[in-house]
Amino acid sequence: xxxxGGTTWCPQWWKHAEAISRFESLWRAWEYLRLDGTTGxxxxxxxxxxxxxxxxxxxxxxxxxxxxxDGPALNSPRYPVATRRSGCLGLSPRS
Numbered sequence: 773x774x775x776x777g778g779t780t781w782c783p784q785w786w787k788h789a790e791a792i793s794r795f796e797s798l799w800r801a802w803e804y805l806r807l808d809g810t811t812g813x814x815x816x817x818x819x820x821x822x823x824x825x826x827x828x829x830x831x832x833x834x835x836x837x838x839x840x841x842d843g844p845a846l847n848s849p850r851y852p853v854a855t856r857r858s859g860c861l862g863l864s865p866r867s
Contacts, residue, residue: 780831780833780838781835782835790834798824
């Protein structure tokens with residue numbers, strides 16, 4: 773989905789290796805920083821969430837060419853799609 777402001781999202785985000793890597797790193801930062809009762813959440817937002825989400829949602833990011841109806845630009849050589857591994861981010865394999 774690309775709306776005014778250049779935000780791009782893919783409803784099938786798990787088909788993008790970069791998205792999986794960034795979401796995994798966000799989850800790990802969350803698990804570590806949530807235990808810091810002082811500035812952990814602020815650090816997470818400033819150093820991790822804001823940075824990675826800006827990269828992911830950029831109009832020139834990994835979801836470039838995707839749309840909310842069709843998902844990934846499957847014919848794009850920049851974003852080859854492979855079968856998702858079982859258990860990737862806790863998701864069951866595609867049927």
